[in-house]
Amino acid sequence: MAETLLRVAGLSAGVADKTILHNVDLEIARGEAHVLMGPNGAGKSTLGHVIMGDPAFEVMEGSILFDGADITEKSPTDRSLAGMFLSYQAPVEVPGLPLYTFLRTICQMRPELKTTARKFREEVGALADELDLDQGLIMRELNVGFSGGEKKKIEMLQLLLLKPQLAILDETDSGLDVDALSIVSKGIEAYRQRCDGSLLVITHNTRILERLEVDRTHIMVRGRLVADGPASLIGEIDAHGFEHYECELGDEA
Numbered sequence: 335m336a337e338t339l340l341r342v343a344g345l346s347a348g349v350a351d352k353t354i355l356h357n358v359d360l361e362i363a364r365g366e367a368h369v370l371m372g373p374n375g376a377g378k379s380t381l382g383h384v385i386m387g388d389p390a391f392e393v394m395e396g397s398i399l400f401d402g403a404d405i406t407e408k409s410p411t412d413r414s415l416a417g418m419f420l421s422y423q424a425p426v427e428v429p430g431l432p433l434y435t436f437l438r439t440i441c442q443m444r445p446e447l448k449t450t451a452r453k454f455r456e457e458v459g460a461l462a463d464e465l466d467l468d469q470g471l472i473m474r475e476l477n478v479g480f481s482g483g484e485k486k487k488i489e490m491l492q493l494l495l496l497k498p499q500l501a502i503l504d505e506t507d508s509g510l511d512v513d514a515l516s517i518v519s520k521g522i523e524a525y526r527q528r529c530d531g532s533l534l535v536i537t538h539n540t541r542i543l544e545r546l547e548v549d550r551t552h553i554m555v556r557g558r559l560v561a562d563g564p565a566s567l568i569g570e571i572d573a574h575g576f577e578h579y580e581c582e583l584g585d586e587a
């Protein structure tokens with residue numbers, strides 16, 4: 335059996351006066367691709383953020399283990415340095431911080447990615463070409479005034495640059511045109527091939543999954559993982575939606 339990379343056990347989390355995630359159990363093995371689906375507001379993004387240690391959320395119960403270590407109390411920076419990555423559903427704009435400086439700084443923090451300035455520039459340039467990104471974006475302020483599609487592609491560029499062991503992609507496909515969707519799908523494929531990384535793909539759109547071999551699909555409704563199954567579950571959701579799971583959950587808050 336493949337080695338477990340991420341183990342979320344009995345996780346309940348939320349904000350001060352509100353529990354959003356209820357008793358979530360999730361295991362992702364090294365090299366596996368998992369998909370997380372669920373209706374709007376189910377708690378999918380919250381789960382991604384809590385796994386990554388976003389201080390906006392409080393863990394009320396349970397634990398998160400990554401690569402054998404308990405990281406429940408670790409900072410987002412420590413989790414990132416350990417090999418975890420989250421691409422934001424709504425990437426944040428950071429005025430005053432050039433994208434190039436940001437990329438160079440996060441890579442310099444990782445001994446395995448340290449390289450000369452020239453080689454780094456070449457690598458970033460090659461990735462921008464691969465993602466069909468205007469090279470001019472690299473010197474602009476991080477995400478400031480970027481189009482929705484450009485922001486999502488910059489998240490992909492970071493993924494391919496950092497080569498994390500686990501990537502959580504939160505609706506990386508939303509707002510992309512047909513060509514951009516194809517480029518981002520190829521980027522995900524490249525990530526899988528180049529670093530044999532594990533994936534948790536949060537999506538409403540099954541087109542992004544066409545190029546991806548999915549090992550497991552999870553369904554979240556009202557902060558609970560209510561079902562999981564093989565890749566074929568995605569087709570069932572596409573055809574029938576989440577109503578059946580909502581009904582099964584009944585009146586539970």
Ligand SMILES: Nc1ncnc2c1ncn2[C@@H]1O[C@H](COP(=O)(O)OP(=O)(O)OP(=O)(O)O)[C@@H](O)[C@H]1O
Binds near residue numbers: 349374377381
């Ligand atoms: N900081 C916060 N404070 C209060 N409520 C929050 C906070 N963050 C998220 N929530 C609430 O938690 C619930 C789950 O939100 P979340 O963004 O995780 O849903 P989602 O499954 O990602 O939905 P979507 O498919 O629309 O992206 C929502 O009701 C949301 O309003």
Ligand SMILES: [Mg+2]
Binds near residue numbers: 378379380
């Ligand atoms: Mg979301």
